Amino acid sequence: MKPIKSYDQEPVSFNLAKLKRGGEHFEVVIDPDKIIDYKKGKITEVREVLQVVDVFSDAKRAMIASHDHIKSIFGTSDMLVVAKIILDQGDVQFTQEYRENKRAEKRNKILDIIVRNAVDPRTGFPHPRTRIENAFEEAKIKIDDMKDAEDQVQHIVSALKPILPIKFAMKEIEVIVPPPYATKAYPVIERYGKIISDNWLGNGSFNCVVDLPAGLQNDFFDAINKFTKGEVTIKVLREH
Structure with a gap:
């Protein structure tokens, strides 16, 4: 991921990428979410990051840098090439x-x-x-x-x-769901964690062990008790 340099010193009305080159300031107006993806390498197209395909000397005042001046500083007047330099080497300023x-x-x-x-x-x-x-x-x-x-x-x-x-912890919990609810229990249980083993008991009950984030334990207990009208059997096997 390319580093994002950001600063908050002055309020702006646009999200900008800014670069100082040859004693002059150059700016492009950017999509704030897409510049982050660009820096992570998820976006490679410069045009996709820009809100406007122009290079400004002062975006807040809508002052577009002249093409001749840009060419004298950057060696090209191709706005996308210059914008890429600003995105890659400049600072990002969010609103x-x-x-x-x-x-x-x-x-x-x-x-x-x-x-x-x-x-x-x-x-x-x-x-x-x-x-x-x-x-x-x-x-x-x-x-x-x-x-x-x-x-x-x-x-x-x-x-x-x-x-x-x-x-942070995980909990392995054994669950036995009685026959009236057994056939529809799987998705209810799976919503909270990974079912690591399961089998059907001789009386038609569904028996399984679910591995879930420890912070979800109470929510899981509430959900499975509500689903079975309190007829479920639950046992915490271990924390890991």
């Missing part, structure tokens, strides 16, 4: 609105991952989402705009540990 929206979206995704996978090591039970959210605030967790949510989880969990006893 405040975009940064705030993406930060909130990423924060929620990180919370979802932690809630789904984490437990209190003292009890083996999941933490309520509100407890984890409060720990986020107390630990003053900062979301990195430039990293995927998944890449920030371990660092954030480490930052939470002094405040909140927490660890």
Whole structure:
């Protein structure tokens, strides 16, 4: 992945890639989501990243750099070639609105991952989402705009540990579903984890072992009890 250099010093009304060359500033207006994909190599077409196929000296004032001046600096007046240089070598500047929206979206995704996978090591039970959210605030967790949510989880969990006893774990749970519900139980169980073994008992009950994120244990218990009207047999085999 190519590094994204980003700065927040001044408010802008466009998402921009900016490059200083020959003492002059050059800018292109970009799609903020596509520039991230471009930096990751998921997009290779420069045109796909640009909102406008023009190079500006000041995009906020709609001041387009002259072709002659661009050619004297970059050695070409081909806008796509110049835009590629700016995308590859320049800094990315996102609007405040975009940064705030993406930060909130990423924060929620990180919370979802932690809630789904984490437990209190003292009890083996999941933490309520509100407890984890409060720990986020107390630990003053900062979301990195430039990293995927998944890449920030371990660092954030480490930052939470002094405040909140927490660890990631999986649970293997044995389930026995009685005959009236057995034939339709598989998709209900599979929604929460991976069924690692299954068999049919002599009385027509469905017996299986499901491996699921520890944070989903309570939700799974609620769902399977509701589905079977409380007639299911559940046993936690191990945590790993």
